[in-house]
Amino acid sequence: MLLDPKPKSKGADLFSRGEELKELLSSLRDNPITVITGIRRVGKSSLMRVAIAETEQDSIMIDVRRIYSDSSGSIGKADLSYAIQGELEKKLRKERIKTLLSKVKGVSFMGNSVTFDWNDVTLSSILEKLNDHPKPFIIAFDEAQYFRYYGNRGGKSIQNLIAWSYDSLANIRFLLTGSEVGLIHDFIGTDDYKNPLHGRYIYELVLKPFSKDTSIEFLKAAFAENKMQVPLEEVIEAQNHLDGIAGHLVQYGLNRLKRSHDEALSETFRTARILFVNELKELEKRSPRYRKALEFIASGATNFTAILRSFQASGDYASKSRVADALRILERSSWVNNEYGRYSIIDRVLAELIRNGDF
Template sequence: MYNTQGEYLVLFDIEPKTRREDLFGRDNEVDSILNFIRGRSRLLAIYGIRRVGKTSVLRVALNEANTPYCYIDARALENDFTKRRFYQLLSNCLTELSIKWRLENAIRNITKIIRGINVLGSGIELNIEVDWRSVYLTDLLNALSKNLDQIVIAIDEAQTLRMLKGGFGKIDLTQILAYTYDNLSNIKVILTGSEVGLLHDFLGLENPKSPLYGRFIEELTITPFNRDASIQFLITGFRQYGIEIKMSEILDAVDELDGIVGGWLTYYAMPGYAE
């Protein structure tokens, strides 16, 4: 949507943001992710309830980092918790990685090392297929590590991965994460979770039986806006639209809502939504 000056308006857009200038009040969180990517830590967990803005913060940081990344939204499993479906998401991720970062040659080099990865087409018509029956994830990660200077693997709503099942049982992603952590220093992993307890239990950092037990993990919690930030968010957004609104109305809205920028605050502010 555009305002009368022809400016594209995104502050009240419910879609995840990808540019810092479209993201309100989350500079510190974005910078924390950038510091992780540029630092020495291997694994970052981002916690926060649904619609608080985790995906926007993550996507903005990934786009600013200037580092090849593979982004997977685990919600796309859509209750199909099979190895086949997970590998479809992985194939899509590698395709996007190849096109966005022009890494087609690197991926083709990987296919020479690992059987079961097919590269179809080229350029923007490129499509990569990873055979779930023959490709081991640790082999794929090793090949990526050897052919790229650095890569970030980001998985949204990662607690969903605990449900994965393969043909002969579950894919133990914690085993794979532990292997990556211990052996592949140029691969960074970022996991987000809205069900904080489930993600924490899935990682098992305090569980002696978990493969990730004892590993150091950076953690970032994204909280709802406080009252002052919620007020400023609405003022700034309405100003983008050129709409004058009484402060009393804004205060009433903030007092009724909960500081969830991707949820009620945005829905309230969207033209026509609250009518």
């Protein structure tokens, strides 16, 4: 169902992402660490879930945000361990998985249930045995940026675990998705020489918004699936406002099934604003300059010199290198696009909300 607001899990519902899915499946076969990046609501979790469903490799998938929520905001070793235990238990009908786990000290079985004695079991010991799987075994972490709440060192032990696996276990694959700055800035730590993952090769699949034509075809197909005829001019206007962000298009489509075109657009922007309020707060926690840069770009400062002058006019006399670093992180984490020296906010809805002073 194209207008299902939840992440997709079937290839038939993954609209126009065949090439990206093929690329991801190839990386999972060949690369120790794969990261799916892209702006929020573009479909990263859906791509991950469909890949996990369609690959011939065995895998487990952990939603780190769910663990964070269930643990009341601080993820401990037990929280993660029991989540992994639950996912591995689902695989016990596969005899080869059961055989591999039976070799882990502290693991015992009763039928199709498994018990882990976490006084003896370690995550590294589990990975060591899964490494003996005949095909590369995938450990997928959705919303991996929430690992910064793991333990008392901001997720460093998980980074160390992945780095150790990278160096030592040829048959283990890690797949990570997450919100843009949270994943790139906090977990991968691209510019942090002290980050355990620094220097390791990480295959990055950048998921881009739909093109204009693909967005229009998506909405047409979604309405046809719901046996609803919507005038083409309304579909085109919706695309003009929402661009190619799949989440916005789905939200508009769901609203349009019950409301007029104008009401559906208005409700889509209202919902997006609620989501963006929290995201911008998270962005500001890392550096107030990120949000300032977005505001300057939305207001028309589209080249580096204009953005730098906007910072200075606001009373922030940041150096050129500091401003360049902020813009590079925003670009790398899919908030902004830089084309031939011209910066723009990728999410057209966010740009319009900022321009209208809705934050």
